[in-house]
Amino acid sequence: MRKLIISILIGVIFPLYASAGFVFRNDKDVTVVINDSEEQVVHTALEMFQKDYVNVFDRELKTSNQQGNIYIGTIGLNKKAEQFIAIKDIQELKQHEEAFLVSVKDNHLIILGSDKRGTAYGILELSRMIGVSPWEWWADSPVEKKQSFKLKEGFKTLQYPSVARRGIFINDEDWGLTPWSYLTHEPSDTKGQIGPKTHARIFELLLRLRANTFWPAMHTCSVAFYLTPGNKETADKYGIFIGTAHCEPMMRNTNAEWKTAGTGKYDYVNNRENVLRFWEERVKELAGSDNIYTLGIRGVHDGKMQGANTLQEQKAALTNVLKDQREMIAKYVNPNVEQVSQVFIPYKEVLDVYKMGLEVPEDVSLLWCDDNYGYIRHFPDSKERARKGGNGIYYHISYWGRPHSYLWLATNHPAQLYTQMKLAYDKGAQDMWILNVGDIKPGEYLTELFLDMAWDINAIENNINGLDKHLYSWLSREFGEKNAKELLPVMNEYYRLAYIRKPEFMGNTRIEEKDPKYKIISDLPWSEKYIKQRIKEYETIAAKVTSMSQKVAPDKQFVWFQLIEFPVRAAHEMNKKHLYGQLARHELADWRLSDTAYNNMASLMERYNSLNNGKWKKMMSYPQSLPVFKKVPHTRSTTPLPEDDHPLYLFNGKDYSQFNGESPVTHGLGYQRGAISLSKGSDVIYNFKTNDTDSILIEVALTPNHPVEGKQIRYAISIGNEPEQIVDFHTEGRSEEWKLNVLSNQAKRTTSHKISSSKKQSLKITALDEGVMIDQIKIRKK
Numbered sequence: 078m079r080k081l082i083i084s085i086l087i088g089v090i091f092p093l094y095a096s097a098g099f100v101f102r103n104d105k106d107v108t109v110v111i112n113d114s115e116e117q118v119v120h121t122a123l124e125m126f127q128k129d130y131v132n133v134f135d136r137e138l139k140t141s142n143q144q145g146n147i148y149i150g151t152i153g154l155n156k157k158a159e160q161f162i163a164i165k166d167i168q169e170l171k172q173h174e175e176a177f178l179v180s181v182k183d184n185h186l187i188i189l190g191s192d193k194r195g196t197a198y199g200i201l202e203l204s205r206m207i208g209v210s211p212w213e214w215w216a217d218s219p220v221e222k223k224q225s226f227k228l229k230e231g232f233k234t235l236q237y238p239s240v241a242r243r244g245i246f247i248n249d250e251d252w253g254l255t256p257w258s259y260l261t262h263e264p265s266d267t268k269g270q271i272g273p274k275t276h277a278r279i280f281e282l283l284l285r286l287r288a289n290t291f292w293p294a295m296h297t298c299s300v301a302f303y304l305t306p307g308n309k310e311t312a313d314k315y316g317i318f319i320g321t322a323h324c325e326p327m328m329r330n331t332n333a334e335w336k337t338a339g340t341g342k343y344d345y346v347n348n349r350e351n352v353l354r355f356w357e358e359r360v361k362e363l364a365g366s367d368n369i370y371t372l373g374i375r376g377v378h379d380g381k382m383q384g385a386n387t388l389q390e391q392k393a394a395l396t397n398v399l400k401d402q403r404e405m406i407a408k409y410v411n412p413n414v415e416q417v418s419q420v421f422i423p424y425k426e427v428l429d430v431y432k433m434g435l436e437v438p439e440d441v442s443l444l445w446c447d448d449n450y451g452y453i454r455h456f457p458d459s460k461e462r463a464r465k466g467g468n469g470i471y472y473h474i475s476y477w478g479r480p481h482s483y484l485w486l487a488t489n490h491p492a493q494l495y496t497q498m499k500l501a502y503d504k505g506a507q508d509m510w511i512l513n514v515g516d517i518k519p520g521e522y523l524t525e526l527f528l529d530m531a532w533d534i535n536a537i538e539n540n541i542n543g544l545d546k547h548l549y550s551w552l553s554r555e556f557g558e559k560n561a562k563e564l565l566p567v568m569n570e571y572y573r574l575a576y577i578r579k580p581e582f583m584g585n586t587r588i589e590e591k592d593p594k595y596k597i598i599s600d601l602p603w604s605e606k607y608i609k610q611r612i613k614e615y616e617t618i619a620a621k622v623t624s625m626s627q628k629v630a631p632d633k634q635f636v637w638f639q640l641i642e643f644p645v646r647a648a649h650e651m652n653k654k655h656l657y658g659q660l661a662r663h664e665l666a667d668w669r670l671s672d673t674a675y676n677n678m679a680s681l682m683e684r685y686n687s688l689n690n691g692k693w694k695k696m697m698s699y700p701q702s703l704p705v706f707k708k709v710p711h712t713r714s715t716t717p718l719p720e721d722d723h724p725l726y727l728f729n730g731k732d733y734s735q736f737n738g739e740s741p742v743t744h745g746l747g748y749q750r751g752a753i754s755l756s757k758g759s760d761v762i763y764n765f766k767t768n769d770t771d772s773i774l775i776e777v778a779l780t781p782n783h784p785v786e787g788k789q790i791r792y793a794i795s796i797g798n799e800p801e802q803i804v805d806f807h808t809e810g811r812s813e814e815w816k817l818n819v820l821s822n823q824a825k826r827t828t829s830h831k832i833s834s835s836k837k838q839s840l841k842i843t844a845l846d847e848g849v850m851i852d853q854i855k856i857r858k859k
Contacts (some may be wrong), residue, residue: 097230098185099146101207103134103223108145112155115196118316119151121722122197122284127282129204129213132220137605147186151196161187169235171196174239175289177202181228194316195237198287202234210554211285214278217557217689236533239502242318242369242418242442242469242509243531244283244290245517245524247271249477249484249700251298253516256695272309279517280315290318290369292511293330297378301330303359313366320511321367323422323446323471324379326483327356327370327402328363334625343377346384346394353401360409361406369418369509370410372441373404373427379478381426391430415440415465420509422446422471428455434512442466445501449476450819451493453501454783462505469509470501474523476513477701479589481582484700486644487520488575491543493780493822494523494743495530495537496754500785500848502534517695519644522551541745545569551775555636556629556678563625564641567618569745572644574614576822577748580648583655584705587816598704600659600714605719619649635689643685643697650678651705658709668711675708725773725858726765732852733761742793748823752780752852755792760843765856766836772859775840776827779806780850781818791845796830796838803845804828823852829859 096703150158150723176191177199192197210218263274293302340351365675385391423431457468587595637843660666685697699706746752793801808815
């Protein structure tokens, strides 16, 4: 009898235990308890989740202010939600901006935010949990139906951002986002208008990616953000901070607005009153919105300020500009100007002015920039790190400018982005991260990687395994684990090949150069053997993707083409077009191979623009009509191709025999994914043998990083017991060497060495400064 009672009790208790927790089910509606007094962005996020919930479970998500299954609130606005949360967790939330807690207690699901954005991110964390991709609209990633989803009793996740202000900049939108928006997505009689319907989709994406900042498009082809009714209100609805680029101070799109709203020349020195009036109009208009005010002044577009020619004159003018702008913010936005988000961007010539001693108010953030090709020019020093306003980074995965634009495919290497941004964060750039994403598409993965880092800098392990895991997780979410396993080496190879030479650089042309030779398609400095090897390497990944395409589920065909098939195959055809063209110029290939690749590129573009019943029509095109995108002219070369390179030895950075100091780290960067990051003061040793020479040349190819501290980035090199040679590989401005470096992603230095008669040799390289990354080493007879 006693055993029978115990058995009955177990039979009753076990199902109760098994069901403990919170379960979403496709046979039951759920009620959310939320106060009407919550900020607008919280209700916006809930509306987004309600749609996701219907798509996943085919059930309704109802709302109430009394009783329910889910309690959502911001600290101080929903005591019913707070009563489920331990005091220590509430105290932890209060210590961080935009933090959220998702937890399960007593079979209830609780979402509590430290502020309005924190609560919104917490709500959308549920969308992530039930399998909704952030790219569900922007890449047509389908939502998978589920019968149920369970969070166990006691589940808890408390999250908050690593970087305070994080977001994107729509730029060089002339050939993608602008025509797509006003001709396809949001048809308008106003040419170039990017309206609230488009911005609502952009801001929804930003919320899903846990971003909070947006720099609107600003080229003359586009109507300025604030000149289109509804844009401002849409930003407010989604809780997005609106900021502006380096040449758009005080929330004004100078490039588009000065010609209609300005008077005279945009010249602060000689037309101060009219320039101030131009800024004042916008500041008064936006006094109640979430804005980040860019301070300073440059030219109407991407050029130096007018009315001040020398750096000293520019410094004097900027000093007065900052004073006037701050007084304006204090007058119309907040008398305590230090409580208003402001940023100063030392971009291009403004960096030179800053280095002359320009004093920027302590509460203003300093936003440092890369060189437009992914290599950060300046990292905060100890004095800058101590600033109240902090520091940030403006970074590119898309760029229009010299030596050559890259606006077509987003092929920046993930490891380049990661290592540069991780170093910047470690050096104190933790207050604002802005990514120039061009038209958003096709930069989906790099955008998410950037914003994932900004949300949680430690989420990705600082090595090749961490980056592979992140990419694998992204591929798994979009295409399933089986496909992800096959795709990971494909995408790593895609980024590796583009790291050697971007698709946009394959014509060996340049822009913004006076010499007409740079407008003519010409040979790359590659041998016949390497050209054929590169074609084969691209054919391998393109064939794999084409093969996999046949097995992709019908509902994933659109997302597959956008995120995988188009970029891989388009890069392949661009390389075939130019590489077969180069061989044909030397009568080593049939011109039809190059012409066919050109036609294949056109077909891929047409297919992209017709996807999903023409949803993306006008989004994908050839930017700027540059020679690299056109059919390769059928010409003949009189200069022979170079011979294949045969060094005595070729080492990848990771091929060292031993190291001293900190262990070198690989991230998957480099021509063969073998580059290493070498810490300052550490060294690596490479062993090799020589037979019939007493003198050698050693070429070291490094990642063309800029100095981290000071003006130099150096390594020491020696063979055996010989004295060390000190080598500096920094570049100046937009020098010819810098151009060659960013086009090839290598900085090369060659040293000469006498060697002993001993056959065994030992090569040592020591990092004398931070930022030294060794890609390859070639040893040759002198």
